Amino acid sequence: xxxxxxxxxxxxxxxxxxxxxxxxxxxxxxxxxxxxxxxxxxxxxxxxxxxxxxxxxxxxxxxxxxxxxxxxxxxxxxxxxxxxxxxxxxxxxxxxxxxxxxxxxxxxxxxxxxxxxxxxxxxxxxxxxxxxxxxxxxxxxxxxxxxxxxxxxxxxxxxxxxxxxxxxxxxxxxxxxxxx
Amino acid sequence: xxxxxxxxxxxxxxxxxxxxxxxxxxxxxxxxxxxxxxxxxxxxxxxxxxxxxxxxxxxxxxxxxxxxxxxxxxxxxxxxxxxxxxxxxxxxxxxxxxxxxxxxxxxxxxxxxxxxxxxxxxxxxxxxxxxxxxxxxxxxxxxxxxxxxxxxxxxxxxxxxxxxxxxxxxxxxxxxxxxxxxxxxxxxxxxxxxxxxxxxxxxxxxxxxxxxxxxxxxxxxxxxxxxxxxxxxxxxxxxxxxxxxxxxxxxxxxxxxxxxxxxxxxxxxxxxxxxxxxxxxxxxxxxxxxxxxxxxxxxxxxxxxxxxxxxxxxxxxxxxxxxxxxxxxxxxxxxxxxxxxxxxxx
Numbered sequence: 001x002x003x004x005x006x007x008x009x010x011x012x013x014x015x016x017x018x019x020x021x022x023x024x025x026x027x028x029x030x031x032x033x034x035x036x037x038x039x040x041x042x043x044x045x046x047x048x049x050x051x052x053x054x055x056x057x058x059x060x061x062x063x064x065x066x067x068x069x070x071x072x073x074x075x076x077x078x079x080x081x082x083x084x085x086x087x088x089x090x091x092x093x094x095x096x097x098x099x100x101x102x103x104x105x106x107x108x109x110x111x112x113x114x115x116x117x118x119x120x121x122x123x124x125x126x127x128x129x130x131x132x133x134x135x136x137x138x139x140x141x142x143x144x145x146x147x148x149x150x151x152x153x154x155x156x157x158x159x160x161x162x163x164x165x166x167x168x169x170x171x172x173x174x175x176x177x178x179x180x
Numbered sequence: 181x182x183x184x185x186x187x188x189x190x191x192x193x194x195x196x197x198x199x200x201x202x203x204x205x206x207x208x209x210x211x212x213x214x215x216x217x218x219x220x221x222x223x224x225x226x227x228x229x230x231x232x233x234x235x236x237x238x239x240x241x242x243x244x245x246x247x248x249x250x251x252x253x254x255x256x257x258x259x260x261x262x263x264x265x266x267x268x269x270x271x272x273x274x275x276x277x278x279x280x281x282x283x284x285x286x287x288x289x290x291x292x293x294x295x296x297x298x299x300x301x302x303x304x305x306x307x308x309x310x311x312x313x314x315x316x317x318x319x320x321x322x323x324x325x326x327x328x329x330x331x332x333x334x335x336x337x338x339x340x341x342x343x344x345x346x347x348x349x350x351x352x353x354x355x356x357x358x359x360x361x362x363x364x365x366x367x368x369x370x371x372x373x374x375x376x377x378x379x380x381x382x383x384x385x386x387x388x389x390x391x392x393x394x395x396x397x398x399x400x401x402x403x404x405x406x407x408x409x410x411x412x413x414x415x416x417x418x419x420x421x422x423x424x425x426x427x428x429x430x431x432x433x434x435x436x437x438x439x440x441x442x443x444x445x446x447x448x449x450x451x452x453x454x455x456x457x458x459x460x461x462x463x464x465x466x467x468x469x470x471x472x473x474x475x476x477x478x479x480x481x482x483x484x485x486x487x488x489x490x491x492x493x494x495x496x497x498x499x500x501x502x503x504x505x506x507x508x509x510x511x512x513x514x515x516x517x518x519x520x521x522x523x524x525x526x
Contacts (some may be wrong), residue, residue: 056363066370139509
């Protein structure tokens with residue numbers, strides 16, 4: 001159904017129907033992969049499409065996080081400050097900043113556009129609104145986000161464990177070297 | 181240094197936006213006021229539509245059902261209240277006060293003549309002045325309620341129409357306007373709007389509900405006590421209750437004066453005062469804790485100054501609305517400053 005606002009505010013309309021423009025991208029995002037077409041269309045309606053120029057900051061480390069971004073086109077670098085060390089490079093279909101959907105804490109890294117890119121923003125206020133209007137879908141999304149945050153936490157945990165083992169080995173090696 | 185400047189710049193910008201919006205609404209004629217009223221009503225009633233949507237009803241249908249409910253209730257109240265209101269207006273214009281009331285007013289006049297003759301009050305005929313004042317109010321009330329019949333009818337049609345679309349598509353409209361914010365300030369704008377929405381929503385809905393409940397309870401109490409013009413005094417008391425300290429006293433004084441000058445029944449003045457004390461206690465300990473989730477503390481001196489300034493520029497309506505508006509501005513300023521300080525704008 002199209003509404004007068006769709007026409008007034010310039011929403012994408014095709015054959016009298018409001019076109020969900022991001023559904024194809026969303027269905028490839030792991031957080032939304034278990035959603036039906038109808039549910040994806042509901043998510044599509046609350047997303048914010050943002051265009052960025054190369055080297056433009058998406059968000060800055062230490063600032064409050066409001067939500068996650070899905071890369072529709074282009075590349076985004078996740079950079080740790082103040083060393084300016086690149087941690088990841090996000091490409092089409094990747095998503096980042098999802099922790100901010102669950103927690104209002106400061107961003108742990110800076111996100112910078114590496115090329116001209118289009119991002120789809122999914123923000124905490126819209127998620128809360130979705131939960132109050134359609135709790136079934138809202139809970140589904142929150143569970144999925146929590147599951148992915150859990151996976152990343154486990155990965156980080158494994159990484160820390162591996163680094164701790166490596167550090168311990170280095171320390172032992174260093175001690176032996178000093179004793180020898 | 182930058183932090184100091186930023187804090188003040190953020191607050192100043194929010195204040196300017198608020199003042200500009202108010203001036204635009206007040207001076208854009210009927211259109212601005214109609215849109216503002218529809219927007220305010222839609223904002224206050226939005227949780228009801230969300231609750232209906234939660235129950236599985238389509239948002240458009242939910243907005244339509246709510247609108248029908250509001251219009252139906254309004255029509256019912258109009259049917260019940262309008263004959264009484266018209267009759268009270270008529271008696272305000274032409275009706276005569278009781279002989280007892282005349283005697284009391286004469287006694288007051290004699291007292292003033294003997295004790296305060298030097299003030300020149302002896303030349304004033306109090307009974308005549310009261311009749312003139314009542315006739316003047318009888319003219320002013322309908323004029324204030326229906327500024328002109330055409331704009332009133334347009335507003336009556338346009339407000340529900342706009343309200344329906346604001347309720348149904350409010351989030352789309354909000355999303356469109358947030359979309360216009362530049363990338364660097366986008367998350368800040370989202371953050372600020374969300375926090376303001378949470379704070380303001382609770383505050384405005386609370387104030388609206390409290391004024392409504394207090395107005396209805398006062399009207400019923402005054403009707404039971406047989407106070408003249410109880411419909412208008414009840415309406416005034418509901419709105420005046422938005423003003424802390426002064427509002428309830430103003431409502432009670434108006435009711436007491438109308439009892440004295442119309443019925444001359446001094447005994448009933450006490451029952452009116454007791455009724456207002458009970459109503460205020462019920463309001464403070466029952467209605468407000470339920471309706472007003474979060475209060476916005478405004479210093480009494482700020483309230484008094486605000487009332488004087490608003491009264492000077494915008495008359496009685498300005499005086500009644502200055503407290504909710506000051507509360508609105510306070511939330512906007514505080515949230516703007518607090519949110520701005522968390523972001524690292526260059």
